[in-house]
Amino acid sequence: MQQTISILDADGKGDTIADNLKAPLGRALVDYTADTHAILSGTSPGSPVGQDGITAHGDESSITSGKHSLLRVMRGVADGEVGTGPTGQPITAYDVMYESERRYAADYLTHAKPAGPGEAGNVVGDWDNRARHVGEVFGAMNAIGSDITLDDRDTKIGNMNDAARYGYHGFGGLITQFPVIGDPAQRMIDAATYEWSKDVAAEHEAMALKKESTDAAAGVGATNSLIDSFATGQGANGSVAHEHARGEAKQSYITGREDAYSALRTRK
Template sequence: MTPSSDLESEGKDARSGLGLLLESGTTGHTPLGPNQDPWPATPHTEGQARIMHDVIGGIGPDQSVHENMREPLARALATYTADTHEILAGLDSKYISAAGAGYFQDGDKTHMAVSQKDLVQFMRGLSEDPEAYGTLHKAESRYIDLSLEQIPKEAQGPDVTNPINKAGTALGVMSSIREDVINDGRMAGYSEADWKAKLAYHVIGGAVTPMYFTTAGGVSLAFGDAIQRGVDTWAWEWGNRMKGEVDAKVNPQIADEYLEVNNQLPIMIREWAKDRPEIQESFIQDYSRDVLEGRNRSTETAHKYLTDTTN
């Protein structure tokens, strides 16, 4: 007779293997290793997008993901941040219309589509692991940085305010998920302080080192600080504060402070504006207000989808 502990161990090993298999199947590259962060705008094939759609739709409604699968699935989802950013914003009708099919083509690009509800609930299930949550948060922050850099210098009106509002919306959902995890009280065996501290070190450690992703041809590419100024500035400020505080009880408080949307994004926006001397101070503050409007909209959306998972 097989001892129950052996069966439990086999089950965990099987789920670990399944998680890695799904990471590979949805991204097209081998599972990432230590110090390798997912690239948030990775190209995908139709087949990969379909698998990701099915994983989200199959697991999302339970708002629960097996502990051995959280990190590989978070890494997989992070490669779709260009799509999840738009899905969370809820403004692009192409994603809404294609949610059932699981994908759509836009020129030579394949986009994954899924319902906003399933996505938020899937992210909630992943986020009981602070490192999985950190992976999603880093990817979203990095994609926001990229989207800001892609705004033409002569852009005005909605060409500027829409990307900024979407940034507030996406990180607002992340904030609501974080609050839901903490308020749930289980956090996969972590105490609230441990969860926050582990998240903090995970985000900071990745944000100040190069990012790596593997192309479809198997080539590993690294992206340095040049395109990550906003993320790095925010992360360095946070990291320096944490290094200056030796009290373990203080670091989780710093994590709370720096993960607040109305603290993180104004730092990123101000850093982005440094290369655009034509942007006046009053506009920088207007853009920060757009961030908060996006956050308010997303908080309402996320709370609608996040249900009590304590039972």
């Protein structure tokens, strides 16, 4: 996959991929969700420039592509249709990549340091780090989705049917290769799905109408819904640690989105 990304983006044109390659490449990228999450969050070796080769650790090997190259390739495959949902609506490679990133993010948060006795009201550094990573990833993913809307290549993005599009129920076997997540992460997904889908749809619609707010309120709200579900599960809802993590996620969301736009070069 690393070589594929390198070849496709050799001239910085990874966002222009042949139609017949979009769906298979989109499905393939889903299998690399852990790696793409690390690259988009800036935690991959050599990030953001990347490395010439993979990080080889046996079964734990990972790709280390440059962030901007990956973003352009993800954008290039995003509007490829990979299947249909329960009501016959098209499911795009972007939908599946987004949902896979969301599942991974939920599981990633569940591995944060637990709020033990007396810690719920304190700033927990590990929460800040993970919230920052999650925010940056979803800022980038929302930029890709908004770019689709701006390019008018997928008119369905602004009219998603709430959880049917981004909710996990409608994806069936499309992401069967994605690693199984634990029950705590699944509960977070259940709690956040409705608000997440509403906020994502709102951001895409705002972008299409050129009414995007400067603080990306809709997208930040979507990211916060996942952070909130995590904090609630920790019994730390409303604590200093919770609010601090939300702040970190917001700043990194904006950073990730703006960086993605600079890679895609389509924002007016």
